[in-house]
Amino acid sequence: MAGVISPSMSLWVVQDAAGGTAAAYAPLNEGLGAALRFGAHGPTVLERLRQLNGPIAAALDAALRTMGGLPLSVLMAKALHSGDELHNRCAAATSLLARNLSPALLALAVSDTASAPGAVAAAAALRDNDHSFLNICMAACKLACDAAHGVPHSALVTAMARNGTEFGIRLSGTGSAWFTAPAPRIQNGVYFPGYSDADAGLDMGDSAITETAGLGGFSLAAAPAIAAFVGGTAASTRAASEAMYSITLGRHPAHTLPALDFAGAPIGIDAAAVLDCGEAPVINTGIAHRLPGVGQVGAGITRAPLACFAAALAALDAATR
Amino acid sequence: MAGVISPSMSLWVVQDAAGGTAAAYAPLNEGLGAALRFGAHGPTVLERLRQLNGPIAAALDAALRTMGGLPLSVLMAKALHSGDELHNRCAAATSLLARNLSPALLALAVSDTASAPGAVAAAAALRDNDHSFLNICMAACKLACDAAHGVPHSALVTAMARNGTEFGIRLSGTGSAWFTAPAPRIQNGVYFPGYSDADAGLDMGDSAITETAGLGGFSLAAAPAIAAFVGGTAASTRAASEAMYSITLGRHPAHTLPALDFAGAPIGIDAAAVLDCGEAPVINTGIAHRLPGVGQVGAGITRAPLACFAAALAALDAATR
Numbered sequence: 001m002a003g004v005i006s007p008s009m010s011l012w013v014v015q016d017a018a019g020g021t022a023a024a025y026a027p028l029n030e031g032l033g034a035a036l037r038f039g040a041h042g043p044t045v046l047e048r049l050r051q052l053n054g055p056i057a058a059a060l061d062a063a064l065r066t067m068g069g070l071p072l073s074v075l076m077a078k079a080l081h082s083g084d085e086l087h088n089r090c091a092a093a094t095s096l097l098a099r100n101l102s103p104a105l106l107a108l109a110v111s112d113t114a115s116a117p118g119a120v121a122a123a124a125a126l127r128d129n130d131h132s133f134l135n136i137c138m139a140a141c142k143l144a145c146d147a148a149h150g151v152p153h154s155a156l157v158t159a160m161a162r163n164g165t166e167f168g169i170r171l172s173g174t175g176s177a178w179f180t181a182p183a184p185r186i187q188n189g190v191y192f193p194g195y196s197d198a199d200a201g202l203d204m205g206d207s208a209i210t211e212t213a214g215l216g217g218f219s220l221a222a223a224p225a226i227a228a229f230v231g232g233t234a235a236s237t238r239a240a241s242e243a244m245y246s247i248t249l250g251r252h253p254a255h256t257l258p259a260l261d262f263a264g265a266p267i268g269i270d271a272a273a274v275l276d277c278g279e280a281p282v283i284n285t286g287i288a289h290r291l292p293g294v295g296q297v298g299a300g301i302t303r304a305p306l307a308c309f310a311a312a313l314a315a316l317d318a319a320t321r
Numbered sequence: 322m323a324g325v326i327s328p329s330m331s332l333w334v335v336q337d338a339a340g341g342t343a344a345a346y347a348p349l350n351e352g353l354g355a356a357l358r359f360g361a362h363g364p365t366v367l368e369r370l371r372q373l374n375g376p377i378a379a380a381l382d383a384a385l386r387t388m389g390g391l392p393l394s395v396l397m398a399k400a401l402h403s404g405d406e407l408h409n410r411c412a413a414a415t416s417l418l419a420r421n422l423s424p425a426l427l428a429l430a431v432s433d434t435a436s437a438p439g440a441v442a443a444a445a446a447l448r449d450n451d452h453s454f455l456n457i458c459m460a461a462c463k464l465a466c467d468a469a470h471g472v473p474h475s476a477l478v479t480a481m482a483r484n485g486t487e488f489g490i491r492l493s494g495t496g497s498a499w500f501t502a503p504a505p506r507i508q509n510g511v512y513f514p515g516y517s518d519a520d521a522g523l524d525m526g527d528s529a530i531t532e533t534a535g536l537g538g539f540s541l542a543a544a545p546a547i548a549a550f551v552g553g554t555a556a557s558t559r560a561a562s563e564a565m566y567s568i569t570l571g572r573h574p575a576h577t578l579p580a581l582d583f584a585g586a587p588i589g590i591d592a593a594a595v596l597d598c599g600e601a602p603v604i605n606t607g608i609a610h611r612l613p614g615v616g617q618v619g620a621g622i623t624r625a626p627l628a629c630f631a632a633a634l635a636a637l638d639a640a641t642r
Binding site: 078081082083084091092094095096098099100102103105106107109110113116119120123124126127224225227228233234258259260261262 | 399402403404405412413415416417419420421423424426427428430431434437440441444445447448545546548549554555579580581582583
């Protein structure tokens with residue numbers, strides 16, 4: 001059927017190893033630049049999606065099933081020790097993913113001739129796209145945040161998301177309500193060649209679920225190499241993570257930051273602390289073009305708008321009375 | 322023939338992309354713990370060597386030939402941005418190696434059934450041994466240092482090596498002579514479970530060629546995650562690299578250190594500066610057991626003995642008069 005992007009959209013499936021039936025899902029990452037998730041939809045974008053959702057996804061699925069899945073939290077912990085903050089930089093995690101999948105993709109290709117082209121294409125896709133792991137990470141973060149959702153009276157932030165117009169958050173204790181404010185502009189963004197601030201849309205996308213789970217801007221200290229990509233210095237990456245300890249309820253027991261002498265990543269945003277400290281969550285993100293069809297044009301650091309947190313706390317307060 | 326470790330010892334071949342006929346070679350890395358290079362030679366060590374030098378090496382060779390080789394300096398630059406210092410920590414470089422080889426290993430296994438078991442074993446070997454890249458890196462460093470050797474009157478250090486008894490260096494301007502001093506003990510080593518300082522041999526091995534080429538201890542700032550493995554803090558990893566700028570002649574134009582805001586790695590040890598500053602080269606190394614047959618028992622930081630540099634400079638001075 002003409003116009004249909006793909007007969008089916010394949011999804012990564014992330015489950016809680018501790019048990020339970022909950023799962024979270026994410027599509028396969030298309031790479032930087034012209035990608036559907038950044039508003040691009042030209043012929044090459046659509047053909048790439050057909051490949052990803054067809055033979056590549058089938059080979060990855062078959063390989064993962066023979067392995068019984070991959071332990072994501074271990075892999076994410078290793079990536080944090082290898083220069084990723086796991087939002088804007090997923091290069092090391094993608095390498096670990098490719099390295100761990102390689103033997104199973106090989107065994108698949110050898111044992112099933114029909115799967116061989118898909119297996120080769122899957123290995124090439126992982127080789128060529130440093131962001132392959134990002135979507136898996138987002139699903140893992142969504143699953144972790146969902147597990148903390150629904151605690152009565154809790155001001156813990158369980159989601160942050162943006163749609164290019166509004167920025168919204170959810171609290172654990174306020175059910176399915178979203179509390180929104182105008183989406184911020186990314187300050188001091190670093191643009192791909194040929195683009196500038198004038199091309200930038202407002203903050204957009206659901207990838208801030210990584211910050212909600214203590215990664216991305218919260219773990220920026222893990223990724224001094226990204227300073228060149230988003231603006232800043234090695235010291236500013238450490239300072240960004242350090243500032244987030246004042247607004248978080250805990251430190252991740254397994255995801256540690258070597259540059260902060262293995263301190264656990266700051267995790268569990270307390271909306272009350274955000275307002276008390278006036279310290280807005282740091283988000284390390286991509287920048288979409290303001291017009292549809294172009295895609296990602298840069299990357300940079302932004303902050304969640306404080307107005308969301310004020311609105312959410314007011315609602316929590318009203319519900320508690 | 323009984324007692325022969327392998328009918329042949331397979332070697333990585335590193336060549337200068339800028340041209341010339343020079344090459345450097347290194348065997349395949351066996352992994353941590355019980356390994357021939359650390360003095361272990363039990364049945365499992367020998368069987369592992371047979372696998373590595375047989376089907377695994379054959380598959381890697383065939384895959385690399387179809388790719389026309391791999392651009393090592395690019396890969397090493399990426400690894401320095403991913404938490405490796407490329408001596409004691411080669412985890413990210415090994416992941417990049419596996420990720421880049423995976424499509425070619427797959428294509429090989431699919432096109433040549435006889436190679437398939439070796440290709441699967443090669444992918445598994447790369448998956449399971451974080452040090453797979455170390456030997457390749459050592460050969461690349463050897464090639465770089467050799468290119469700087471033989472400059473008349475030059476006090477540039479072109480080799481540092483240890484044999485568990487002596488520590489020796491060569492200068493660019495003093496030909497094939499080695500200038501030696503007693504091998505140092507590794508201070509404040511971190512030991513594998515069950516081992517302690519009492520088990521440690523003196524500093525041993527040719528891997529200090531990585532420091533000679535500006536990696537390892539010289540690029541320690543790239544690898545805060547290794548602080549837990551060798552002792553130290555994130556700040557001490559940065560301080561180690563910073564101290565090496567006082568004894569080196571240049572900064573690597575492509576190998577940069579994100580934690581030092583992308584300063585080029587300190588490279589080109591000036592023996593005269595070592596003595597002037599009293600600042601001995603930092604070496605980030607493994608610790609072998611003092612008895613043969615056991616292998617690696619820990620890791621830590623040591624310093625090259627100043628006496629080597631004094632002896633080398635005296636010889637250079639005598640030859641120049």
